[in-house]
Amino acid sequence: MASTLTLPTTTARVRPLADVRLWLVLAALVALYAPTVSWLWERWTMSVWHNAHGMLIPFVVAYFVRDELERYDGPVEEGSAWGFAWLVPALAMHVLDGAMHTQLLSAASMVVAAPGLSWLFLGPSRSRAILFPLLFLAFMLPIPLGVTERLHLALRHLTAGGVEHLVPMFGVPLFRDGLTLLSGESRLLVADACSGFSTLYAAMTVALLTAYFCPVAWRRVLVVVAAAPIAIGANILRVSLLVLLVRTYGNGVLETWMHEGSGILTFVLALPLIFWLGTPPQSVAKEPATQG
Structure with a gap:
């Protein structure tokens, strides 16, 4: 005792x-x-x-x-x-x-x-x-630009190419000269800040975390594979919006809150979609047989 x-x-x-x-x-x-x-x-x-x-x-x-x-x-x-x-x-x-x-x-x-x-x-x-x-x-951890320089360049070209095809759908003429987008008297350079790398990094981060906690195996694969295209697509939409704003209000709009605000827009578009792809319906999530 x-x-x-x-x-x-x-x-x-x-x-x-x-x-x-x-x-x-x-x-x-x-x-x-x-x-x-x-x-x-x-x-x-x-x-x-x-x-x-x-x-x-x-x-x-x-x-x-x-x-x-x-x-x-x-x-x-x-x-x-x-x-x-x-x-x-x-x-x-x-x-x-x-x-x-x-x-x-x-x-x-x-x-x-x-x-x-x-x-x-x-x-x-x-x-x-x-x-x-x-x-x-x-x-x-921040990734140094020197490590991702080639990826930034590839993303910039992808973005410029996507905007070149998207903006004319709104009835706005656009000419692309390398990484420079010309519309009327307005021009916009797709610089490193417009590459969408930050959105891509955040999207892959959220995708991996979502996949880790997802109970359905095929959804884990889907959310990881889809993260990069979603991030790139969101950035193309953002830069297209900037082109339209620059054409309407002039290049001075890039010095206003709209520039960084459009960057936040990419997260608003991409991250909820990634969460949605990685979240199975409640009826499926509760089924032990469907868990990966």
Whole structure:
């Protein structure tokens, strides 16, 4: 009877100690990565053309990690030292970035560190259950233009070609000279900001997350495959709208809120459609036999 009474007491003592260690580690990491978080915030808030969706990713990840842990019904294990297999390389990346001053490498190290902390404090089983949401943090990272320069150029040509065919359907004559769209006295250059890369990045991010939680296998494939065409199509509509606005109000319209507002329009068009494609009807979603 005595041993039965002392076991909960021992457990009660160990758990607060683990919580204290966790908070101390988190406080140290917050101090360590504060400059990197500040840099990320500057990139996220630069404009809608520069990875603006990245600021939402940590909150989305936190929500789904909590949801997965609440639904978890497996064994509750102690933390594992295998977490250092993630944490040590992450800290090495951060130290290396201190010499290179890229900030991007340090930001990437935060993504690598997250599973390591989970393994250390939650144990292997629960960490595997939330591994996808944790690695999903990678989508908060801005992608340097130098890495995606060729993709930007390809997207710009796709957009210009699409606008060339779409705008005349509204009875407006349009001539295309490479990446420059001419309509009457107005001209619009399809620059990097008009390539739609930001919309494509956000669309693929949402598509992968939607596919992960979709219970129907064929819909998972559909939503991932359809994300890029939807994003490109939404951007073609946006640039077509800009061409019509420029023709009506002149090039000065590009200096107004309508320019960035049209960028938000692409997200409004693309993201709900992706959610819809990846969300099966309730009657189908509840059928265990149809789950992938």
